[in-house]
Amino acid sequence: MNDKSKKVPDVVIKRLPRYYRYLGELLNQDIKRISSNALSEKMNVTASQIRQDFNYFGGFGQQGYGYNVEYLYGEIGDILGLNDGDTMVIIGAGNLGKALASHDTFEKRGFKLAGIFDNNPDVIGTVINGREVMDVDCMEEFISRNRVDIGVITVPRGAVEETVERLVKSGVKGLLNFSYMELKLGKDVAVENVHLSDPLMTLSYKIKEKKQENEV
Amino acid sequence: MNDKSKKVPDVVIKRLPRYYRYLGELLNQDIKRISSNALSEKMNVTASQIRQDFNYFGGFGQQGYGYNVEYLYGEIGDILGLNDGDTMVIIGAGNLGKALASHDTFEKRGFKLAGIFDNNPDVIGTVINGREVMDVDCMEEFISRNRVDIGVITVPRGAVEETVERLVKSGVKGLLNFSYMELKLGKDVAVENVHLSDPLMTLSYKIKEKKQENEV
DNA sequence: ATACTATTGTTATATAATTAACAAGGAGTA
DNA sequence: TACTCCTTGTTAATTATATAACAATAGTAT
Numbered sequence: 357m358n359d360k361s362k363k364v365p366d367v368v369i370k371r372l373p374r375y376y377r378y379l380g381e382l383l384n385q386d387i388k389r390i391s392s393n394a395l396s397e398k399m400n401v402t403a404s405q406i407r408q409d410f411n412y413f414g415g416f417g418q419q420g421y422g423y424n425v426e427y428l429y430g431e432i433g434d435i436l437g438l439n440d441g442d443t444m445v446i447i448g449a450g451n452l453g454k455a456l457a458s459h460d461t462f463e464k465r466g467f468k469l470a471g472i473f474d475n476n477p478d479v480i481g482t483v484i485n486g487r488e489v490m491d492v493d494c495m496e497e498f499i500s501r502n503r504v505d506i507g508v509i510t511v512p513r514g515a516v517e518e519t520v521e522r523l524v525k526s527g528v529k530g531l532l533n534f535s536y537m538e539l540k541l542g543k544d545v546a547v548e549n550v551h552l553s554d555p556l557m558t559l560s561y562k563i564k565e566k567k568q569e570n571e572v
Numbered sequence: 573m574n575d576k577s578k579k580v581p582d583v584v585i586k587r588l589p590r591y592y593r594y595l596g597e598l599l600n601q602d603i604k605r606i607s608s609n610a611l612s613e614k615m616n617v618t619a620s621q622i623r624q625d626f627n628y629f630g631g632f633g634q635q636g637y638g639y640n641v642e643y644l645y646g647e648i649g650d651i652l653g654l655n656d657g658d659t660m661v662i663i664g665a666g667n668l669g670k671a672l673a674s675h676d677t678f679e680k681r682g683f684k685l686a687g688i689f690d691n692n693p694d695v696i697g698t699v700i701n702g703r704e705v706m707d708v709d710c711m712e713e714f715i716s717r718n719r720v721d722i723g724v725i726t727v728p729r730g731a732v733e734e735t736v737e738r739l740v741k742s743g744v745k746g747l748l749n750f751s752y753m754e755l756k757l758g759k760d761v762a763v764e765n766v767h768l769s770d771p772l773m774t775l776s777y778k779i780k781e782k783k784q785e786n787e788v
Numbered sequence: 789a790t791a792c793t794a795t796t797g798t799t800a801t802a803t804a805a806t807t808a809a810c811a812a813g814g815a816g817t818a
Numbered sequence: 819t820a821c822t823c824c825t826t827g828t829t830a831a832t833t834a835t836a837t838a839a840c841a842a843t844a845g846t847a848t
Contacts, residue, residue: 367805369777373770377752391825400756403825404807411827419826420814436773437780455671461752461769467776505779506772530779532772536593536677540616546778548771553677554589555764556722556748557652560683561585562762563721563746564653583835607795619795620837627797635796636844793846804835815824 364412371409372436374399379429391422438466443504444532447519448511449474449482449489452534456508458485470502475515492519499526508532580628587625588652590615595645607638654682659720660748663735664727665690665698665705668750672724674701686718691731708735715742724748 378399382390396403410416410423416431417423433439444462446453449472456462457472473492474480480491490498498504507523509516509531516535523531530546533539539547594615598606612619626632626639632647633639649655660678662669665688672678673688689708690696696707706714714720723739725732725747732751739747746762749755755763 365805369774370770372777373767373773374754376773377767377769378754393825399754402807404809405805407826407828408806415827417826418814419812420816420824422825435777437776438773440776440780442776442779451671451674455667456768458667459768462772465769465773467772506775529782530775532775538590538594538615544782546775546782548775548778550768550771551589551593552672552675552766553593553681554586555766556678556683557589557592557654557681558585559722559746559748559762559764560653560656560658561588561651562764563658564656566745566760566762581834609795618837620839621835623796623798624836631797633796634844635842636794636846638795789848791846791848794844796841796843798841799839801836801838803837804833806831806833808831809829811826811828813824813826815822817822818820 368409368412371401372432375406375409376429376432376436376438379425379432382425383429387425389422389424392417394422433466441466441468442506443468443470443502444506444508445470445495445499445504445528446472446508446510447474447492447495447523448509448515449476449479449484450510450512453508453510454484456510456534457487467506470504471498473498496522496526499523499528504528506530506532508534510534513537584625584628587617588648591622591625592645592648592652592654595641595648598641599645603641605638605640608633610638649682657682657684658722659684659686659718660722660724661686661711661715661720661744662688662724662726663690663708663711663739664725664731665692665695665700666726666728669724669726670700672726672750673703683722686720687714689714712738712742715739715744720744722746722748724750726750729753 378395392403392406395406413431413435416428444467446457446469449457453472457469462469469487472484472487472489473495474489475492480489482489505528507528507530509519511519513536516537520531520539524541524545528545530548531539531541533547533549534552538549541547594611608619608622611622629647629651632644660683662673662685665673669688669690673685678685685703688700688703688705689711690705691708696705698705721744723744723746725735727735729752732753736747736755740757740761744761746764747755747757749763749765750768754765757763
């Protein structure tokens with residue numbers, strides 16, 4: 357059993373979604389139990405790290421047996437707050453907003469998409485994945501009425517600042533930011549910045565690196 | 573000056589795109605020079621880390637002056653291989669594929685989108701962002717003829733395995749994988765896995781964490 | 789020209805993260 | 819039930835990363 361007072365490192369938190377996804381796969385395959393060793397081989401991390409990671413939250417296994425997949429899946433889901441039924445809105449019904457709205461993974465992970473907003477009259481009223489795009493002017497009212505937890509930002513550059521301000525004022529608890537700019541907010545609102553071009557740049561580096569290795 | 577023989581840690585590579593983006597902003601603002609200290613404040617990292625990071629590649633600044641923004645931007649771009657004009661294809665013209673194809677950031681970072689492919693007859697022939705969607709059956713021929721460097725995978729679950737195999741056989745050097753499964757390939761092909769639901773899960777954790785802080 | 793200031797590159801130190809090791813204790817088996 | 823074998827939780831050792839410190843040096847002002 358672990359002492360909750362020591363904060364869980366960020367690197368550990370970042371690994372949890374990966375464990376979660378993988379355990380979901382095992383569940384689908386109807387696998388009941390797994391050892392840290394078996395997981396380690398499949399996921400390409402060390403068994404030691406897996407045990408260490410889980411131990412930050414108290415440990416979920418049993419000596420001589422391993423981990424019950426379903427139980428572990430549920431626990432990690434709880435830790436991540438996926439069973440809280442957090443609701444979200446998407447601001448910006450452009451290509452990316454549309455893609456995310458149609459992305460079933462979000463719902464599969466326990467999030468509820470409550471609404472999509474845009475400011476373009478041509479887009480307002482159109483239907484995406486069964487949901488009508490609403491006027492961004494109604495955003496505040498909608499968010500507070502429905503107690504929306506998360507705002508997903510997929511608006512163009514120029515609109516970011518205003519959008520963020522309005523979302524925060526409306527009382528969202530977290531922002532998933534796909535816009536170019538790195539957001540950092542006060543301590544009341546959580547932020548996760550996603551930059552789609554970053555992994556492409558990293559990939560580019562890796563390609564170059566491999567090329568050089570081959571030359572040497 | 574630095575010894576190239578010691579491999580640059582992964583964490584450093586992961587930070588380079590962020591520096592690059594930020595320097596791009598400074599360039600837009602017509603800022604000519606910047607010190608590690610000033611950058612540090614704006615980017616919320618330590619000045620020491622910035623100097624240390626740049627030093628892995630030999631250091632790009634001058635004592636008493638700082639860094640020339642344009643020069644540094646160019647150098648980091650070179651390191652990342654952004655000036656190599658890598659070409660890419662997108663496989664899967666669903667919502668996400670469409671969104672990425674319309675995403676101007678990729679082109680802005682120096683990548684060239686050479687083509688988009690799909691296997692759905694209803695989609696083949698439609699135009700996305702000025703490009704006609706091609707039949708996935710022509711993929712191999714297209715890739716080798718145009719010496720395509722990068723394959724972006726946005727196909728549904730069932731099609732991933734086959735798509736990957738065909739891309740690799742066609743000779744792409746890197747894969748940007750948006751599919752559910754974690755890819756790991758042989759040493760000839762670089763891979764970067766992107767899981768859009770991961771940051772949402774992390775955000776969920778952060779929200780929960782903040783809630784608990786406030787309760788205590 | 790000279791002195792002063794700013795800021796790097798780089799080395800040393802401290803902190804964090806990962807891996808290894810192993811005792812403790814269930815699970816499986818006879 | 820008793821014995822053996824697994825596999826965890828946890829502590830210890832190692833490795834990696836981040837921060838701090840500072841000498842070297844170019845820029846700037848006088």
